[in-house]
Amino acid sequence: DQQVKQNSPSLSVQEGRISILNCDYTNSMFDYFLWYKKYPAEGPTFLISISSIKDKNEDGRFTVFLNKSAKHLSLHIVPSQPGDSAVYFCAATPGTASKLTFGTGTRLQVTL
């Protein structure tokens, strides 16, 4: 039972354009949502998070939007840069001290 789903395994975007990565979840107990970025042969690194009391959180070029009624969140990267090429994982947790449930990841390729 996949509680966190990333239905697009890959995405290709031109440099300078917007990248939109999507994530859906089924567990209504999830309270915090995070995005991690992973380069090959490295561990995931934290990118941005959002609490369920918000519908948007912004950090520089990265913005995460949360639609609780649709159980959907998205990560926007504007403008996209070649260094953003990586696998992006969505993760969710029901509480601040709870375990993370990860999605399967979306591979983003930013082309010149």
Next chain:
Amino acid sequence: NAGVTQTPKFRILKIGQSMTLQCTQDMNHNYMYWYRQDPGMGLKLIYYSVGAGITDKGEVPNGYNVSRSTTEDFPLRLELAAPSQTSVYFCASSYYGGSDSYDEQFFGPGTRLTVL
């Protein structure tokens, strides 16, 4: 700060062999985790620990054991390696101080294990 370190980086095991994956963090984090990532899949939690001497099972604990004798170290033990344990293993740590905000997990670089 080295962050989270894992050894070895790569290992090939034969079926039935045993090994220990080492994980050390120098951030004084109280929480530590072990995940595995299979190709095309997300990370699945194997075991976690909320402090020295306290461990608990995650989503996929079968075939693994852990211990946490110190704050810094959280080794993962495979007793009888099976081909199904071929995966990339990530150790992570985080600090939980009882706050309402979520403190992100910091990951090590991973150990790529192949069981033949």
